[in-house]
Amino acid sequence: MNIISKTxxxxxxxxxxxxxxxxxxxxxxxxxxxxxxxxxxGSHKNCSDGYLNIxxxxxxxxxxxxxSIFLGPFKDxxxxxxNKNCRVSTKFKMSEKSITVKTVVDKCAIKRNLExxxxxxxxxxxxxxxxYKVDETGxxxxxxxxxxxxx
Amino acid sequence: MRILIxxxxxxxxxxxxQDINDLFNQVQEAVSNAGNSPxxxxxxCVDGETRLKKLxxxxxGRNFNAKCTSFIKSDGTYGKWGKLxxxxxxxxxxxxxxxxxxxxxxxxxxxxxxxxxxxxxxDQKGQFWVWTFASIAQVESSCNKRSVNTGAxxxxxxxxxxxxxxxTLRSARAWRGPNCRFPSGAENVYIAANSxxxxxxxxxxxxxxxxxxxxxxxxxxxxNSYWEKLRPNHSSTGGDIxxxxxxxxxxxx
Numbered sequence: 001m002n003i004i005s006k007t008x009x010x011x012x013x014x015x016x017x018x019x020x021x022x023x024x025x026x027x028x029x030x031x032x033x034x035x036x037x038x039x040x041x042g043s044h045k046n047c048s049d050g051y052l053n054i055x056x057x058x059x060x061x062x063x064x065x066x067x068s069i070f071l072g073p074f075k076d077x078x079x080x081x082x083n084k085n086c087r088v089s090t091k092f093k094m095s096e097k098s099i100t101v102k103t104v105v106d107k108c109a110i111k112r113n114l115e116x117x118x119x120x121x122x123x124x125x126x127x128x129x130x131x132y133k134v135d136e137t138g139x140x141x142x143x144x145x146x147x148x149x150x151x
Numbered sequence: 152m153r154i155l156i157x158x159x160x161x162x163x164x165x166x167x168x169q170d171i172n173d174l175f176n177q178v179q180e181a182v183s184n185a186g187n188s189p190x191x192x193x194x195x196c197v198d199g200e201t202r203l204k205k206l207x208x209x210x211x212g213r214n215f216n217a218k219c220t221s222f223i224k225s226d227g228t229y230g231k232w233g234k235l236x237x238x239x240x241x242x243x244x245x246x247x248x249x250x251x252x253x254x255x256x257x258x259x260x261x262x263x264x265x266x267x268x269x270x271x272x273x274d275q276k277g278q279f280w281v282w283t284f285a286s287i288a289q290v291e292s293s294c295n296k297r298s299v300n301t302g303a304x305x306x307x308x309x310x311x312x313x314x315x316x317x318x319t320l321r322s323a324r325a326w327r328g329p330n331c332r333f334p335s336g337a338e339n340v341y342i343a344a345n346s347x348x349x350x351x352x353x354x355x356x357x358x359x360x361x362x363x364x365x366x367x368x369x370x371x372x373x374x375n376s377y378w379e380k381l382r383p384n385h386s387s388t389g390g391d392i393x394x395x396x397x398x399x400x401x402x403x404x
Contacts, residue, residue: 046305051366056326067377068305070323079321085336088308090322103320105308105335113299113337115319119308139305 021075022061026094030054030063037065037130037143047141052130063099063123065143069132071101071121081107086115099123203274206400208285215285215395218294221343222285232314232343233281239351240277249358251276256360257370262388264371265402275401283371284350286395287378288314296343312337313346315353315378327364327377328352353377371396 022030031054039047050066062072072092079088086108093100103119120135128145205227208215221230229237240250251273258268265271265279285294292298292314300311309320318324321335330348333339340346357376360369367375372389376382380390389396396402 044303044305053364055364060322060325060332062322062326064326067379070318070326072326073322077322079335082334084338085334088320088322088335103306103308103322105320110338115308115337117308119306121306134305137303137305137307 021092022094027054027074029096030099033063033125033130033145036146036148038146039141040129040144041142043138043140046139052143065130065132065141069141071099071123071132081109083109085109097125099125203278204401206278206282208282209398214398215289216293216295218296219285219289221294222281222288229281232347233285235344235347236281236284236351237277239348240280241273246355247273249355250280255358255370256368257372257374262370262372262393264389264393264396265399266404267402271401278401279399282399282401283396284347284354286392287350287381289395290380290390290392291316291378296346297341299337313340314343315346315350317346317349324349328356 033052034054036049036051038049046068048066048068050069052063052065054061055064055070056062056072059073059075059077061074062070064070073090074094075092077088077090079085081087086105089104091102093102099122101121103121105115105117108116118136122131122133122135124131124133130143130145131140132143133140206223207225207227208219208223210217210220210225221232222236223233224230240246253269255268257263258265268276268279271279288294294314296314298313298316300316304310306320306323309318309323311317312319317331317340319335319337319340321332324331328349328351330345330352333342333345333349354371356363357365357367357371357374358369360367365375365377372381372393373383373385373387374381378392379385380392386393388394
């Protein structure tokens with residue numbers, strides 16, 4: 001295999017390496033975020049105080065804040081379409097200060113359920129403060145870590 | 152109890168004072184959360200026997216939608232959804248202990264969700280749970296298994312759907328319990344069995360109290376619940392869901 005072919009192969013696989021999932025170090029970093037959070041500002045009534053926790057088994061693992069917000073899974077995933085459901089693909093990306101989960105729902109067998117579309121969720125981490133936002137709906141919540149909240 | 156613990160402390164160099172304080176706090180919390188001890192007898196039995204009394208849902212007005220008869224039929228026997236619930240509850244000893252515990256917080260203690268709880272048999276408690284899930288479904292969806300929240304939601308790909316308004320996307324609900332890991336998609340949420348079993352997993356987690364994922368008080372309401380209307384900031388008595396639950400005749404003294 002010549003150098004050009006190898007380079008092309010590396011470039012093809014590089015995005016999947018970047019988006020392949022969470023490392024132990026990153027998981028430890030997220031674990032330090034666990035605790036109670038109070039909403040300081042929000043664009044939607046679903047912004048509510050809540051507990052942040054890492055939840056789920058291996059392939060389903062993600063981060064939840066309160067009852068309404070879940071970012072995950074912590075790895076790229078694909079649910080293939082069937083005669084009952086759509087194709088659901090997610091891409092996960094994490095940096096030191098943020099998590100991004102992109103979800104695409106397409107190839108729906110039943111169109112009337114209005115399931116198709118794209119959602120891009122972000123969790124931005126700044127010291128003991130968090131911002132959660134969704135690009136497509138403009139939904140955003142700002143949180144500050146506290147001792148304890150009533151969820 | 153405390154004398155025993157003290158004795159163990161003197162003879163064990165591995166018990167630290169912090170552990171003992173934690174143990175005392177746990178014992179105190181368990182005692183304060185316990186309900187009354189059960190009394191003998193079967194006050195709601197028919198003709199002095201132990202057969203289960205048939206208790207139909209009140210339909211119409213501010214009560215239940217006719218679709219809720221899939222939980223409990225008009226003759227008071229279980230509908231197909233009610234049978235699913237009872238089968239789930241009785242499947243393992245762990246579930247029976249959790250859902251039929253004689254000392255479930257909030258049943259006979261505040262907010263007295265079921266004052267007669269301590270007198271009920273497991274079968275009667277099963278009736279209570281079917282009635283409870285019918286109450287939640289009535290408020291969440293009017294017992295319409297194809298209900299969907301078409302309003303403003305954070306994630307348009309993940310609208311709350313079905314009897315209990317669960318996530319459309321598997322990834323968003325898989326963590327709630329093993330029965331919540333069914334595939335994504337509206338049509339899968341609309342399968343009543345999927346929604347019912349997942350909701351039972353959610354309720355099981357609620358009943359675990361502080362040790363559960365929701366870190367609540369172990370009561371049905373008011374508590375840190377998946378269902379918004381059962382949370383303390385919504386109502387201390389469970390709102391409309393609580394109102395419907397308290398109509399269960401088996402809970403009345």
